[in-house]
Amino acid sequence: MSFTQRHLLGIEPLRPDAITEILDVAENYVTLNRQPTKHSNALAGLTQINMFFENSTRTQASFELAGKRLGADVMNMAMQASSIKKGETLIDTALTLNAMHPDLLVVRHPHSGAVDLLAQKVNCAVLNAGDGKHEHPTQALLDALTIRRAKGRLHRLNIAICGDIAHSRVARSNLILLGKMENRVRLVGPPTLMPSQISELGVEVYHDMRQGLQDVDVVMMLRLQRERMDGGFIPSEREYYHRYGLDAEKLSYAKPDAIVMHPGPMNRGVEIDGDIADDINRSVIQEQVEMGVAVRMATMDLLARNMRNAQSGAKSGGQA
Amino acid sequence: MSTIKFTNAHVIDPLDGTVSQRDLYVADGRIVETVANPDEIVDCGGKYLAPGIVDIGVKVAEPGERHKESYKSAGAAAAAGGVTTIVTRPDTNPPIDTPEALEFIRRRAADAVGVNVLHMAALTKGRLGLEMTEIGFLQDAGAAAFTDGDNVISNTKILSRALTYAKSLDALCMLHPQEPILSAGAAVTSGKFASLRGLPAVSPMAERMGIDRDIAMIEMTGAKVHFDQITTARALPALERAKANGLDVTAGTSIHHLTLNEFDVADYRSFFKVKPPLRSEDDRLATIQAVASGLIDIISSMHTPQDEESKRLPFEEAAAGAVALETLLPAALRLVHGNYLDLPTLFRALSLNPANRLGLDCGRVSIGAPADLIVFDPDVPFVLDRKSLRSKSKNTPFDGQRMQGKVMATYVAGQKVFEQ
Numbered sequence: 001m002s003f004t005q006r007h008l009l010g011i012e013p014l015r016p017d018a019i020t021e022i023l024d025v026a027e028n029y030v031t032l033n034r035q036p037t038k039h040s041n042a043l044a045g046l047t048q049i050n051m052f053f054e055n056s057t058r059t060q061a062s063f064e065l066a067g068k069r070l071g072a073d074v075m076n077m078a079m080q081a082s083s084i085k086k087g088e089t090l091i092d093t094a095l096t097l098n099a100m101h102p103d104l105l106v107v108r109h110p111h112s113g114a115v116d117l118l119a120q121k122v123n124c125a126v127l128n129a130g131d132g133k134h135e136h137p138t139q140a141l142l143d144a145l146t147i148r149r150a151k152g153r154l155h156r157l158n159i160a161i162c163g164d165i166a167h168s169r170v171a172r173s174n175l176i177l178l179g180k181m182e183n184r185v186r187l188v189g190p191p192t193l194m195p196s197q198i199s200e201l202g203v204e205v206y207h208d209m210r211q212g213l214q215d216v217d218v219v220m221m222l223r224l225q226r227e228r229m230d231g232g233f234i235p236s237e238r239e240y241y242h243r244y245g246l247d248a249e250k251l252s253y254a255k256p257d258a259i260v261m262h263p264g265p266m267n268r269g270v271e272i273d274g275d276i277a278d279d280i281n282r283s284v285i286q287e288q289v290e291m292g293v294a295v296r297m298a299t300m301d302l303l304a305r306n307m308r309n310a311q312s313g314a315k316s317g318g319q320a
Numbered sequence: 321m322s323t324i325k326f327t328n329a330h331v332i333d334p335l336d337g338t339v340s341q342r343d344l345y346v347a348d349g350r351i352v353e354t355v356a357n358p359d360e361i362v363d364c365g366g367k368y369l370a371p372g373i374v375d376i377g378v379k380v381a382e383p384g385e386r387h388k389e390s391y392k393s394a395g396a397a398a399a400a401g402g403v404t405t406i407v408t409r410p411d412t413n414p415p416i417d418t419p420e421a422l423e424f425i426r427r428r429a430a431d432a433v434g435v436n437v438l439h440m441a442a443l444t445k446g447r448l449g450l451e452m453t454e455i456g457f458l459q460d461a462g463a464a465a466f467t468d469g470d471n472v473i474s475n476t477k478i479l480s481r482a483l484t485y486a487k488s489l490d491a492l493c494m495l496h497p498q499e500p501i502l503s504a505g506a507a508v509t510s511g512k513f514a515s516l517r518g519l520p521a522v523s524p525m526a527e528r529m530g531i532d533r534d535i536a537m538i539e540m541t542g543a544k545v546h547f548d549q550i551t552t553a554r555a556l557p558a559l560e561r562a563k564a565n566g567l568d569v570t571a572g573t574s575i576h577h578l579t580l581n582e583f584d585v586a587d588y589r590s591f592f593k594v595k596p597p598l599r600s601e602d603d604r605l606a607t608i609q610a611v612a613s614g615l616i617d618i619i620s621s622m623h624t625p626q627d628e629e630s631k632r633l634p635f636e637e638a639a640a641g642a643v644a645l646e647t648l649l650p651a652a653l654r655l656v657h658g659n660y661l662d663l664p665t666l667f668r669a670l671s672l673n674p675a676n677r678l679g680l681d682c683g684r685v686s687i688g689a690p691a692d693l694i695v696f697d698p699d700v701p702f703v704l705d706r707k708s709l710r711s712k713s714k715n716t717p718f719d720g721q722r723m724q725g726k727v728m729a730t731y732v733a734g735q736k737v738f739e740q
Binding site: 012089090091109111112113114116117131132133134135169172195196197198200201 | 510511512514515516517518519521523587588629632633634635636637
């Protein structure tokens with residue numbers, strides 16, 4: 001066992017062998033998910049609560065499906081509409097839910113560090129489904145699985161992450177994971193969307209997309225949020241597409257067999273050309289969604305195993 | 321009146337920069353040459369005797385948030401921390417921006433506190449930066465200085481008029497050097513750490529932009545100004561130039577910026593959220609150096625009580641500020657134990673300089689000065705338990721940390737107000 005954590009709060013605390021273990025377990029679930037009968041009993045009897053303090057359709061659906069396929073009792077809570085509006089603090093909400101004895105809490109929150117704070121207050125395993133601009137660990141893991149399956153390895157690859165790095169938790173988790181697995185990571189985007197001193201984290205920063213994509217194996221595009229397009233961070237949508245949108249011409253600088261990734265939802269014609277997104281020879285965007293369910297099944301399965309080990313360890317410790 | 325002889329003490333004199341083993345005499349609440357038959361002999365047991373701390377910029381949460389800190393609890397914390405004069409901030413709710421409000425808190429303080437209390441008043445009404453307060457009336461009512469706290473007056477026309485008017489009354493103004501738009505919403509200092517944690521960040525350059533603007537305003541108006549907190553290396557050359565050009569400026573810094581850096585926030589620990597945010601290690605070392613050289617004149621606690629409810633939140637939402645009246649001296653002694661400062665230099669910044677800036681005759685051990693004195697042992701080790709603090713709020717970043725140095729006794733005008 002390499003993945004021994006009680007929670008999955010980020011990629012930062014994970015060792016490379018733990019990442020490999022999660023991906024190996026996820027491979028089994030990829031196989032299971034392609035069977036006509038997709039059920040396992042890994043989480044049978046356990047309760048999973050999805051708490052989303054921020055809008056999400058895809059991630060929440062993916063976690064819900066993952067939990068159901070593993071036999072957990074899954075409950076979704078749309079937190080924007082609930083007690084938070086009535087003035088309840090995050091910690092009180094956590095304590096209230098904790099009293100209902102959930103086993104897995106899947107949490108998304110608009111503020112960085114909020115999921116860490118919540119994890120300190122509950123007895124169950126907590127999965128970070130994205131906190132502010134901090135981390136989105138299952139996205140990085142599903143991206144890693146997608147790359148490993150497409151490229152046959154997850155090391156010594158040149159990978160470009162392109163677009164709005166500054167506001168992206170996906171970018172942070174990915175650059176940490178890909179760095180841990182010994183890849184060369186490049187960040188490509190306008191300087192206004194680049195976090196300060198990010199080059200000190202062992203990545204190369206490019207402001208020219210053609211240079212940035214030169215000979216890369218993987219092109220990972222990020223979503224540009226609409227509220228950033230109004231002249232505050234970039235001059236306009238069309239200038240952004242011209243300079244940083246992925247089209248066939250820019251992609252031609254990458255290796256001929258380079259794959260194109262996007263965490264979704266896409267803005268066709270803003271950060272990515274529609275034809276490229278749909279090109280089955282280059283784009284692995286649909287595969288990413290499929291890997292998402294498998295990776296989430298794997299992380300929840302492993303967290304549940306760790307939880308059972310801790311419980312049986314405590315019991316035998318008590319008898320001795 | 322009673323007379324006291326302090327004996328067997330190392331006396332710290334920040335005025336001439338010495339530590340000497342000698343006796344010190346007190347009569348009628350003041351330090352005197354000698355006393356023939358003292359009523360009381362205090363054996364300091366070979367420990368140190370120093371002028372009490374004058375702490376500019378203490379937030380007492382009266383009126384408005386007495387559950388966070390009252391004058392009584394702040395006074396007890398100050399006495400235990402060796403602070404013999406607290407100079408309060410007006411950023412209460414409502415703010416201290418009228419002579420009536422000032423009179424109210426003066427009465428509250430007089431009833432409750434054993435240490436000296438001076439009050440600052442707001443420079444603009446409601447601390448909104450739109451209209452100046454009744455600076456003259458407030459001065460008559462006893463305002464020691466004028467400040468809007470960390471609300472920067474962004475309208476330079478308003479600020480120039482307020483400073484010009486204050487200048488005509490020889491009133492001291494305290495400014496918060498910060499470019500307000502650039503720093504809006506920031507929870508940490510920009511850099512590698514902020515990028516990794518994904519927290520909203522401000523460039524340290526915002527402080528330099530703030531001080532550059534404010535120095536131009538001081539040059540224009542001739543006003544007497546103290547900068548509350550200088551915390552970055554980039555702001556120091558501007559301060560140095562302003563002093564060299566003969567402007568009436570002094571600068572302070574907070575104990576937290578001298579003893580902690582941005583990495584202490586670690587996994588989103590909101591008790592380390594202060595304003596301005598903790599800086600890089602390079603900035604911290606430059607700030608210490610500036611205190612040692614005298615470029616930065618004053619060290620303050622920037623005591624800011626916050627209750628658990630306002631701190632136990634996601635980092636971005638959590639309130640800024642830390643309590644520090646009781647931890648000011650032990651934290652500052654880290655700089656002495658680390659050989660960054662000697663004791664006379666430390667007490668120049670804690671006691672003498674703030675007293676001088678406010679026109680007070682305390683903060684020294686000279687003949688005729690008020691007997692505001694502390695006896696302390698700089699070496700005694702302890703682990704801080706925040707629950708043991710006398711402040712109503714326990715939001716200290718030093719909880720569980722090893723510290724060295726404790727106040728044994730505190731005297732205000734020759735009266736003992738605290739004893740270990």
